[in-house]
Amino acid sequence: MALNTAPNIPDPDGFYAELLNAHDGLSDDDSIALNARLLLILANHIGDRAVLTEALAAASKGDT
Amino acid sequence: MPLDDRYQLAFKLYPYERSTDQDASAPVRHPVVVVGGGPIGVATALDLGLQGIPVVLLDDHEGVGQGSRAICFAKRTLEITHRYGCGQPMLDKGVIWNLGKVFHDDRQVFEFNLLPEQGHRYPAFINLQQPYFERFLVDRVRTAQAQGAPIELRGKNRVDAVDVLDDHVILDISTPDGPYRIEADWLIGCDGASSPLRKMMGLDFEGRVFEDNFLIADITMKADFPTERWFWFEPHFKSGDSALLHKQPDGVWRIDFQLGWDIDRTEELKEENVRRRLDAMLGPDVEYELVWTSIYRFQCRRMKTFRQGRVIFAGDAAHQVSPFGARGANSGIQDVDNLGWKLGLVLNGTASESLLDSYDVERRYGADENILNSSRSTDFITPKSKISHVFRNAVLDLAEHHPFARPLVNSGRLSVPCVYDGLPLNTPDALPNGPARTRPGAPCPDAPLEQGFLLDHLGGDFVLLGVGVDVPDTISAHGLVLRGLTVPASGDIRDRYLGEAPGAVYLIRPDQHVAARWPAFDATSVPKAVARAIGKD
Numbered sequence: 001m002a003l004n005t006a007p008n009i010p011d012p013d014g015f016y017a018e019l020l021n022a023h024d025g026l027s028d029d030d031s032i033a034l035n036a037r038l039l040l041i042l043a044n045h046i047g048d049r050a051v052l053t054e055a056l057a058a059a060s061k062g063d064t
Numbered sequence: 065m066p067l068d069d070r071y072q073l074a075f076k077l078y079p080y081e082r083s084t085d086q087d088a089s090a091p092v093r094h095p096v097v098v099v100g101g102g103p104i105g106v107a108t109a110l111d112l113g114l115q116g117i118p119v120v121l122l123d124d125h126e127g128v129g130q131g132s133r134a135i136c137f138a139k140r141t142l143e144i145t146h147r148y149g150c151g152q153p154m155l156d157k158g159v160i161w162n163l164g165k166v167f168h169d170d171r172q173v174f175e176f177n178l179l180p181e182q183g184h185r186y187p188a189f190i191n192l193q194q195p196y197f198e199r200f201l202v203d204r205v206r207t208a209q210a211q212g213a214p215i216e217l218r219g220k221n222r223v224d225a226v227d228v229l230d231d232h233v234i235l236d237i238s239t240p241d242g243p244y245r246i247e248a249d250w251l252i253g254c255d256g257a258s259s260p261l262r263k264m265m266g267l268d269f270e271g272r273v274f275e276d277n278f279l280i281a282d283i284t285m286k287a288d289f290p291t292e293r294w295f296w297f298e299p300h301f302k303s304g305d306s307a308l309l310h311k312q313p314d315g316v317w318r319i320d321f322q323l324g325w326d327i328d329r330t331e332e333l334k335e336e337n338v339r340r341r342l343d344a345m346l347g348p349d350v351e352y353e354l355v356w357t358s359i360y361r362f363q364c365r366r367m368k369t370f371r372q373g374r375v376i377f378a379g380d381a382a383h384q385v386s387p388f389g390a391r392g393a394n395s396g397i398q399d400v401d402n403l404g405w406k407l408g409l410v411l412n413g414t415a416s417e418s419l420l421d422s423y424d425v426e427r428r429y430g431a432d433e434n435i436l437n438s439s440r441s442t443d444f445i446t447p448k449s450k451i452s453h454v455f456r457n458a459v460l461d462l463a464e465h466h467p468f469a470r471p472l473v474n475s476g477r478l479s480v481p482c483v484y485d486g487l488p489l490n491t492p493d494a495l496p497n498g499p500a501r502t503r504p505g506a507p508c509p510d511a512p513l514e515q516g517f518l519l520d521h522l523g524g525d526f527v528l529l530g531v532g533v534d535v536p537d538t539i540s541a542h543g544l545v546l547r548g549l550t551v552p553a554s555g556d557i558r559d560r561y562l563g564e565a566p567g568a569v570y571l572i573r574p575d576q577h578v579a580a581r582w583p584a585f586d587a588t589s590v591p592k593a594v595a596r597a598i599g600k601d
Contacts, residue, residue, distance in 0.1 A: 005466040012471040013440050016455075020443065023451045031451040058466065 003054035067222055067238050069125055074195035077127040077202045080220035086244040094120045095411055097235065097248035099223050099261050101125070103134070103194065104379030104396040105254035106201040106217075110148050111404030113208055113215035117411055120246070122237060126219035128202075131356050132193040132282050135310065135318055136390035140481040140507060141397045142186040143576070147523045150204035151186065154197060158190025159311050164293040166473055168460040170300035174470050178478075183556035184510040185517040189478065191312050194393065226251070226264050226375075233374050250407060251375045254396075259381035265372065271365020272439065274386060275325040276446045279304070279359050281338055284315050285352035295475040297445070297460055303341035306445050308475075316355055319345070322446060329359055362386045364435045364442070370399075371424040378403060383431035388441035388476035391434040398481055399427050405524075405574035409598055414543040419599035422489050430482040437477045444474035481507045484577065491571070491580035491593040497564035498581060508576045511556040518557065521549055523576045526594065531557060532567035533585055541591035542600055546571075573597055 009015050022038075023031050043052055078101065085092045096112055098105045101123030112119040137154065145151040165175045180188040205215050220240055227234040233251040237244055253261040262269060294309040301307075304321030312318055321341055323332060331337060338357050346352065366383035370376060379396030403423050409415035447453040462469035484490065484505035493503050501509060511518045521527070526546045528535045532553025539546040553562055562568055571580040571593045580593035595601045 005468050007468050007471050009468075009471075013437070013474060013477065016459075016472050016474070017440055017443070020452050020455065023449070026451070028450055058462075061465075 003051050003058065005058070065224075065238075067124065067220060067240060071125070071129045073125065073127045074130045075128045075199050075202075077199065078123065078217040078219035079126045080240055081218075082239075082241055083216075083218060083244075085246050086239065086241060091234065091245040091247045093232065093247040093249065094118060095248075096120070096250045096252065096407065097122065097233075097246065098252045098254055099123075100253065100255035100259075100379075100381065101127075101217065101219070102254060102256060102379070103198050103201060103393055104381075104400060105252075106198060106205060107145075107148065107397055107400040108252050108254055108378060108403065109215050109217070110201060110205055110208065110213075111400055112407065113205070113213035114148065115404065115408045116214065117408060118214035118216075120216045120218060120248075122218050122221040122223055122235075124220065124222035128195045128198040130195065131358060132195070132280075132312060132316070132318060134194040134197070134390070134393035135191050135312055136394075136478070137190050137192055137197060138390060138394045138479045138481075139180075139184065139186045139188050140479075141394045142190065143510065143519055144397050144401045145201070146185065146519070147401075147576075148201075148204060149208070150200045153200045153203070154192060155186065155190060157196055157200075157313050158192040159291060159313055160187045160190055161291050161293060161311065162188070163290070164295065164475075166460075166463075166475055167294065167296040167299065168457070168464075169298055171464060173297075173460055173463045173473065176470075183512050185519065186510070189390070191310060191318075193312055193314075193316070196313070197393070223255075223261065223264075226261065228265065228373060228375055231374065249374065250411075252403070253375060253377040253381045254379050255381050257380040257384045259377070261375075262367070262377065262381055265375065267372065268368055269365055269384075270368075271363055271384070271435070273363045274361070274442050274446065275448075277323040277325065277327050277329070277332075277359050277361055278387075279321045279323055279332060279338065279341070279357065281319045281321075281342060281357050282312070282316050282355040283319060283342065283352040284355060285317065285346070285350055287346065287350045287352075289317070297456070297475075299345070301344040303345045306475075307345060309345075323359070327359075333357055333359060360387075362442075364439045366428065366431045366435060369424050370427055371420055376403065376407075376420065376423065378427075382427070383435065385431075385434050385438040386442045387438075388445060389434075389438050389478055390476070391438050391479045394479040395430060395434050398430060399423075401575045402427055408574075415598040415600065422487070422599055426484050426487055426489070429484060429487060433482045434479070441474045441476045445476075483507070489573075489579060489597045489599065491589075491596050493581060494589070495565055495568050495581040495583055498568060499560060499563040502561050502570070502578055502581070504578050504580055506578050508570075508572060508578060509560045511560050513551065513557075518551070519576060522572050523574055525574050526579075526597070527572040528585075528590060529561075529570040529572055530567075530585065531561045531570065533569055535569060535585050539587075539590060541594040542598060544594060544598070546590070546594070571597065 225236040308320040378399040490504035530550040535548040579597040
């Protein structure tokens with residue numbers, strides 16, 4: 001399975017609001033930690049090693 | 065307090081004239097008084113006046129204030145004004161646009177096309193300066209008056225005090241000729257976000273303050289920008305934290321700059337400072353003239369309830385949103401559309417006062433939807449914490465290459481009318497496999513007929529619409545006479561009103577919202593749905 005980069009989340013605005021609400025009131029360090037936990041949970045859910053490698057590459061490319 | 069103008073007029077439309085009420089020995093009673101001569105107040109007067117209901121509108125100025133202000137008018141607003149008989153001049157004057165571009169820094173992130181669905185009389189949006197919108201409404205009031213509509217617009221009539229009683233309201237009014245007093249069976253407050261009426265009644269108006277300032281500059285220029293909506297996040301030209309460029313009629317461009325919270329208003333509004341920001345954005349060689357500048361802040365808030373006995377609030381007086389998504393004036397016009405027929409039925413005795421509670425319920429539901437959408441846009445455009453800023457920019461970075469991130473980019477979710485899902489006037493959906501977009505509570509989508517459009521035939525009164533099913537020409541129910549309308553089940557009408565169903569019968573409210581639908585005509589179901597739709601059930 002290849003990395004899906006097509007829109008795949010129903011109610012994108014609702015999701016985005018929920019994501020930011022989870023960070024509401026956290027310190028920067030706590031936010032970083034929350035993001036790390038969330039990433040690991042989602043990575044485990046995906047499970048497919050090749051997809052995770054592709055996702056890492058896509059995210060790293062954005063860091064320019 | 066002297067009766068001085070608080071702002072300059074773009075058009076003087078209802079100069080002060082002495083009313084016979086001012087010479088009456090006792091306060092004259094009117095069925096409906098509207099406070100506020102902005103777009104919502106004038107539309108309210110027009111809706112009621114066209115029904116033959118005498119209405120007096122009071123405004124403390126003599127016309128429309130300067131400044132483009134609301135500039136994006138949505139399809140639903142145009143459909144409603146079409147019903148009032150002034151949609152066409154709006155469309156003729158307005159600028160139609162479909163393409164939007166989103167930039168971050170110096171890169172285009174993506175572009176979107178509104179891709180308006182075909183088969184509608186009106187486009188998804190037009191851009192039109194608010195003073196024109198208001199003038200076309202007042203022009204329509206004048207032609208309606210000439211045809212006998214009992215509307216009175218009273219300029220330079222400022223309401224200074226109200227006494228709200230159980231079955232009427234007493235109003236104390238200032239004029240250039242001194243004070244006078246009138247009474248109203250019903251008072252409609254359309255006096256804007258800072259509503260003096262709301263304050264006089266001591267009513268709440270709570271919500272979120274967004275700590276940001278936006279500079280608006282309307283300019284005319286010869287430069288050849290296309291008719292598109294351009295939005296910059298963190299623009300490379302550094303004129304603001306975000307910027308917007310949008311075309312209006314008369315060769316005018318709306319430019320918005322996000323300035324931040326801690327600014328010196330007077331300093332920022334100085335022409336040299338406005339020009340410094342514009343020059344950075346447009347480049348040194350573009351000649352332009354400043355038409356209007358303003359700095360605004362906003363809040364997202366609403367009243368707890370829009371009805372207080374005999375006083376009803378509409379538009380910004382009842383609810384205020386951020387400008388992102390064009391949900392202010394557009395939602396106010398939907399308030400008017402919702403209120404007009406209900407008040408009409410209460411005044412002529414067909415429905416009881418409790419029908420007006422459904423105005424409160426339905427339009428609060430609409431206001432909450434608008435506040436939610438415009439708050440989310442604002443949170444995206446003006447991130448208020450480091451982490452929300454990080455996420456926002458991550459979305460923008462990814463959106464350039466990955467389609468999945470584009471639906472997350474939020475520079476304003478453009479106004480669409482809400483569906484009154486699950487609210488009391490609806491009869492539960494009885495059309496198996498009917499399209500979701502025309503479920504009970506939804507506004508009727510337009511569709512072409514052999515001659516004209518479907519919406520030309522809906523609205524103003526209750527209609528029983530047969531799609532591929534014959535319905536009687538008239539049906540009497542609960543003191544109402546329904547108009548029957550049978551249309552063939554073909555083309556866009558089939559797609560929008562039948563889906564997989566072979567035929568359907570729709571009960572359509574006077575505001576063109578669906579009240580009920582069935583697969584066939586049933587003489588016992590229709591009156592029950594009518595009773596429910598007018599609050600008798």
